[in-house]
Amino acid sequence: MTDTRPDEKPLLVTVLVFPGVRPLDVAGPIEVFASANEFGGRYRVRTASPGGIDVVTSAGTGLSVDLDAAHVPYISDVVIVPGGPEWPTLIKDDTLLRAVKALETHSRRTASVCTGAFLLAEAGLLNGRRATTHWRFTGELAQRYPQVSVEADALFVRDGSIMTSAGVSSGIDLSLALVEEHRGVDLARAVAKDMVVFMQRPGGQSQFSVRTRVPPVKQEVLRRVLDQAAADPSADHSLAGMARRAGMSTRHLSRLFRQELGTTPAHYIEQVRMEAAQAMLEGGDDPMASVARRSGFGPPESLRRAFMRNMGVTPGAYRARFRTTGVSAETVDRAGCSRSPTPDAHDMPLA
Known part of the structure; x- marks a missing residue:
């Protein structure tokens, strides 16, 4: 079994949720990090919503929430921003957009799943960056936000401290890449085998027989x-x-x-x-x-x-x-730099 060093501090993951969020956009990444913990990954995952209220997903199921997105009492190693089928309405929600900005400001990396890219774009976080989203909406993303360089066939795109991913299941691909980046390829491969998924699906968003x-x-x-x-x-x-x-x-x-x-x-x-x-x-x-x-x-x-x-x-x-998710070779972003860690961020309290 793969294990991390005993002196490694937990990595803090915050998943934004909101009324109408797509359940798999949330559950897929959480399951990757939970599986990683079975192999010594040491992730601590919390959900946050605007106001800290529990939400009802797009499937009509309830989802309990741990934190208020405006008052997360720690620096997140990763913030996950999922999407929802009613994204044209969601991008007009000022409260939700403020939550996205607040979480991004206090995170080392922010990652979107599926149409969550529209929330990042509307919040101005994708300006001048490369990004992707579900194949059905890549044209819409490019048209609405011409300052974003949309890569239509990518499963996920990393540009500096921001990552975006394609359809709902690609949130799993993105999260596996994060596990490899944080804890190494062996642990990521163990998680992929445990979840019976590819380390990296080639061929873009077209994955059908x-x-x-x-x-x-x-x-x-x-x-x-x-x-x-x-x-x-x-x-x-x-x-x-x-x-x-x-x-x-x-x-x-x-x-x-x-x-x-x-x-x-x-x-x-x-x-x-x-x-x-x-x-x-x-x-x-x-x-x-x-x-x-x-x-x-x-x-x-x-x-x-x-x-x-x-x-x-x-x-x-x-x-x-x-043999890899492909992220390990990319140690720096396009500008040749990465976001510096905040000292003692892990010592901040968890709610």
Whole structure:
């Protein structure tokens, strides 16, 4: 079991909550830090709300609160700002925005989950920074706040003392990165394994299976072709081979792909094979030649070209991402500096 040094002081995490907050935005990060404590992480997590009142979440469930956000009696190592489905209304709540600013002023790092980025942006905390949010709202974030450099496909973005993350589950990715930053990669990896999640999900915000994210197809023969490709990516899935098994011309099969899937047979098969190769790289140490052959790419160079084309990284770099959350290499922010700790902050009382 991973453990921290016995003389290390607890890291203080404050999670902002408010009426209409999305429950998973809150629970995901809290669960990461709670799991880290099982492996010696030494986190102390408290919830805070404007006025210190208990809140009702967007799911209609009650959430008890520990502290008044305006009077948190310590310097937080991390402040988590979650989002909510009614974010257009939330960003007009002056009391909530004052709470965001108050917590950020007394924290070493402030991190948003999902549409919590809009609260940070409205409070002026993202001006001149890079940021992200849920893929459905990245365009809206960029349009409303032109002074923010929005990275639409990132799972999370770190810019100085501010971190922002994408959809609701990416709050877990962000929190794992914080655990690695604070307590090291071994502890973060232990937490990821305990929670059965990736250390770092590659490929941006699109994380769904190729076969499950295509629209339902009407033609039974096309369904069989797709199922065969998913079942054995290394088989002969050339246009001629698929057409022969389907009992139709190559021209007709191409037309079905365009009509029902909006893509070409070649592109679809490449995505299936990419997914197969990703799974092999994520879960083992097979030689690249074996990964290339079993995923249907053939020679390793074909695998490499496909990864560069689709992911922008080599297969080796992709595999390496599953050994770290990626945050450990980034020891300073873009300006080459980080926020200095406040002396004796940990000695301040907890409510």
